Amino acid sequence: CFSCPQGYPGSKCVRFTATPIFNLMNNSLPFNKYSFLTTHNAFAIGDGTPRVAPTNQEDTVTQQLN
Template sequence: MQGFSGSRCVRSTVTNQFKLLNNSLPFNKYAFLTTHNAFAIDEYPSHTGVPRITVTNQEDSITEQLNNGARALMLDTYDFRGDVWLCHSFKGHCYDFTAFLLTL
């Protein structure tokens, strides 16, 4: 079996992508580094009083994600406990064991 020989994602310095490229295109013609489930961060404590039993997608805080060059954040919001929470869903619903953070 052959190993991966292409480019690998590595941490580097943040650059202003508009200084590198033609910046006259419409907004929807650009691609931005985006983090999936930006809120689902390893080792963050549960805010529901119940241990979280769901996957995490990030090692860095949202601030660190932005400092590392991410310019878009994917956030999954759900109606939970009468409020809006950031949550991984289970069959389309947020539960104590999948909720991450109350938004407001």
């Protein structure tokens, strides 16, 4: 954990380095045989935040992934 930058209260635990995904798994399968957890167009949910694009999602990212 670390102290958040000025303007962000509290502290958070974060991973600050990226790991290439294929370093973590058995890469013996072709690329199209792996599954990746994703969500689509979650940026355009109608949550009260002003948007440039029209909203196109009813669920939050968490709701989409559950």
